[in-house]
Amino acid sequence: MKLLKFIAYGLGVLVLAVGSFLYFTVYDYTMYPLKADKSKFPNVHTEADVEQLAEELVAQMTLDEKIEQLYGEPLSNAAKLGINLLYLDRFPHIYAGRNERLNIPPFVLSDGPRGARVSKERRGMTNFPVAMSRGASWDVDLESRINEVIAIEMRANGVNYAATPCINLLRHPGWGRAQETYGEDPWLLGEFGVAATLAIQKHNVMACPKHFALNSIENSRFVIDVQLDERTLREVYLPHFKKVVQEGNAASLMTAYNKVQGEYSSENRHLLTEILRDEWGFEGFLTSDWFFAVYDGIASVKAGLNVEMPFGQAYDNKIMKQAISDGQIQESDIESLVLGTLKTRLKYAFAEDPMEYNQSLIANPESVALSREAAEKGMVLLKNEGVLPFSHSGNKTIAVIGALADVENTGDHGSSNSASPYVVTPYAGINNYHFKLGNEVTLDNASDLVASKSLAEKVDEVILIVGYTYVDEGEFLVSTGAATESAKQGKLVGPKSDGGDRLNLKLRPEDEAMIQALAGSNKNLVVVYVGGSGIDMSAWDKNVPAILFAWYSGMEGGNALASVLYGDVNPSGKLPFSIARKESDYPYFTPYAEEITYGYYHGYTLFDKKNIEVAYPFGFGLSYTQYNYSELNVLTPELAEDGTVKVQVTVSNTGDMAGEEVVQLYAGFANSSVDRPVKLLRDFTRVALQAGESTVVTLDVAAKDLAWYNPEAKQWQVEKMPYEVYVGASSDKNQLLLGSFTIE
Numbered sequence: 001m002k003l004l005k006f007i008a009y010g011l012g013v014l015v016l017a018v019g020s021f022l023y024f025t026v027y028d029y030t031m032y033p034l035k036a037d038k039s040k041f042p043n044v045h046t047e048a049d050v051e052q053l054a055e056e057l058v059a060q061m062t063l064d065e066k067i068e069q070l071y072g073e074p075l076s077n078a079a080k081l082g083i084n085l086l087y088l089d090r091f092p093h094i095y096a097g098r099n100e101r102l103n104i105p106p107f108v109l110s111d112g113p114r115g116a117r118v119s120k121e122r123r124g125m126t127n128f129p130v131a132m133s134r135g136a137s138w139d140v141d142l143e144s145r146i147n148e149v150i151a152i153e154m155r156a157n158g159v160n161y162a163a164t165p166c167i168n169l170l171r172h173p174g175w176g177r178a179q180e181t182y183g184e185d186p187w188l189l190g191e192f193g194v195a196a197t198l199a200i201q202k203h204n205v206m207a208c209p210k211h212f213a214l215n216s217i218e219n220s221r222f223v224i225d226v227q228l229d230e231r232t233l234r235e236v237y238l239p240h241f242k243k244v245v246q247e248g249n250a251a252s253l254m255t256a257y258n259k260v261q262g263e264y265s266s267e268n269r270h271l272l273t274e275i276l277r278d279e280w281g282f283e284g285f286l287t288s289d290w291f292f293a294v295y296d297g298i299a300s301v302k303a304g305l306n307v308e309m310p311f312g313q314a315y316d317n318k319i320m321k322q323a324i325s326d327g328q329i330q331e332s333d334i335e336s337l338v339l340g341t342l343k344t345r346l347k348y349a350f351a352e353d354p355m356e357y358n359q360s361l362i363a364n365p366e367s368v369a370l371s372r373e374a375a376e377k378g379m380v381l382l383k384n385e386g387v388l389p390f391s392h393s394g395n396k397t398i399a400v401i402g403a404l405a406d407v408e409n410t411g412d413h414g415s416s417n418s419a420s421p422y423v424v425t426p427y428a429g430i431n432n433y434h435f436k437l438g439n440e441v442t443l444d445n446a447s448d449l450v451a452s453k454s455l456a457e458k459v460d461e462v463i464l465i466v467g468y469t470y471v472d473e474g475e476f477l478v479s480t481g482a483a484t485e486s487a488k489q490g491k492l493v494g495p496k497s498d499g500g501d502r503l504n505l506k507l508r509p510e511d512e513a514m515i516q517a518l519a520g521s522n523k524n525l526v527v528v529y530v531g532g533s534g535i536d537m538s539a540w541d542k543n544v545p546a547i548l549f550a551w552y553s554g555m556e557g558g559n560a561l562a563s564v565l566y567g568d569v570n571p572s573g574k575l576p577f578s579i580a581r582k583e584s585d586y587p588y589f590t591p592y593a594e595e596i597t598y599g600y601y602h603g604y605t606l607f608d609k610k611n612i613e614v615a616y617p618f619g620f621g622l623s624y625t626q627y628n629y630s631e632l633n634v635l636t637p638e639l640a641e642d643g644t645v646k647v648q649v650t651v652s653n654t655g656d657m658a659g660e661e662v663v664q665l666y667a668g669f670a671n672s673s674v675d676r677p678v679k680l681l682r683d684f685t686r687v688a689l690q691a692g693e694s695t696v697v698t699l700d701v702a703a704k705d706l707a708w709y710n711p712e713a714k715q716w717q718v719e720k721m722p723y724e725v726y727v728g729a730s731s732d733k734n735q736l737l738l739g740s741f742t743i744e
């Protein structure tokens, strides 16, 4: 009896202990301030003082304290992350680098390509269209405004480190995480990356552009070895990273999971130190991608990786101490990594904030309106044979058809997921719109082709919603073991996770069948595509009169869709990637491989070079009005290597609706003595024009941005020769005016 009582008592104590542990460390965990307590550091006033303080703090640290700066939280805290993510449906704060004894505040990461993520409260935040939609807006000012909101919401949630923007290049449309980036072109990626980085950092949130580098395949990301030559690396896959470092002053970068030339990115000294720090002058700190990016901690210390995230696995205290005592690394190696991190993050911790941050700012009406503006500006009209815009009239019937027509579908459910207070589905947006007009909108979830067809034949307008969800594309979460085995066998081994790369570029068979069934059923038919990247439309695009790319368009997507379809908003988005006629026209791509070679050409540079006609060119998108380009005038026909080419062009809105046009400038290299692309995007701008209005647009490009990387000389070189300059509405040569200039 006594024994039983004793056991019961013991169990009670255990349950209580585990319960309070879980309650206080997992559920109601402590939140720590992110700013420096200036009263503890009365002599720190300037950035130079902060740098000196960082040195003093490192000098005061014990070896254990230094090692603790090398990772997020100890691995023993893993339950906080796991339970919150899996069971509480929230992403908790991981407090990296906090040192109470020395009064060093921590940094806390939140993902955020389409909205802030980490939050202890479980309320929705402003949910924006995915980055690919914003890339399609070609509106860098819009991207700045969006990222300011994301940063403000992060600060309101106690976060100061943003795992965004994602600026990996879209080499092939099948890439599962295409939606998180801005397109296929390094220039576009760089301009958007810089806008996002500067906007985030305005609010003293450190931006962490990712994933450095070459992370453009999802299913094999943990294992794949990307092979490429130095010139391809420098000219195609790194320019946008260089730009966020040099023009965006990025506080940090996140390393990638994949290998580059045989070494994991996190262990790659050529990338992390020789290029990034020694050549580009990066002064910030590097964190690893999460869990599976650092294998050999010693190699990563030597390569220059500052922090392993989210926990100390390879950067574990025991491993690091052993490596020092074995002489594999020096304590000073660790010191210099810690110093690099501290110098940067203390600057942010001491900086004055431009405003106060609180929960009332989250998803406020202005931010929600911005999400809608972004959705409207990102939509790309690919085909329109006199169908759109639909009229505003009352007394008509509308069918919204498709399995995704009334689904809250904002994109991937992996790291870029973000809770939203609500989501306006396509059907809800169209229905809201017609409610005012008194029109009848029928929702048809496409379960029966024959019924959908007979509905389509009866109504005045048919809006068919097709595309994907997080199940079809997105982050692919499998174990490293399964990823390794799948890569080895060249096919999936084990259960399929949601998301991942697309194995082919066609829509789901049900969608294709529905498009074919409805084609010809109604002259007022528009196919609206929801997804994150390019698709193969060759089986059906000729058969339908109108196609609109709406992307994963965020919390206000349905309302934005209605505004575009009914002409309250004139579409102005342009494709941030090329769509080939056949899948085999793209560079070789496979989701499951141990190794892949990335060639120098992809996207429009490949199609230009090989003279392959595309279905829809990079930079292409229609409007409800027409624009005419004339009088291309090169103001600087001759310039020196340090000069800037300036051109002017007249753009006229010759239709009868106001609109916005994205004007693009490409430089051409026909006279080069080396193998170079036919042309490369080097400037773009958006202009707003009333019906009948004309304007003169000035565009420019610095001669240094026309350089090629000479791998033998290990130098960027500007060729002295005549160049072409193309200006117009898309990368299609038939839509471009041609001029020339010479660099002497």
Ligand code: BGC
Binding pocket: 111, 163, 210, 289, 290, 415
């Ligand atoms: C993703 C990163 C993300 C990190 C933290 C990783 O799986 O690749 O993009 O920032 O998780 O959520």
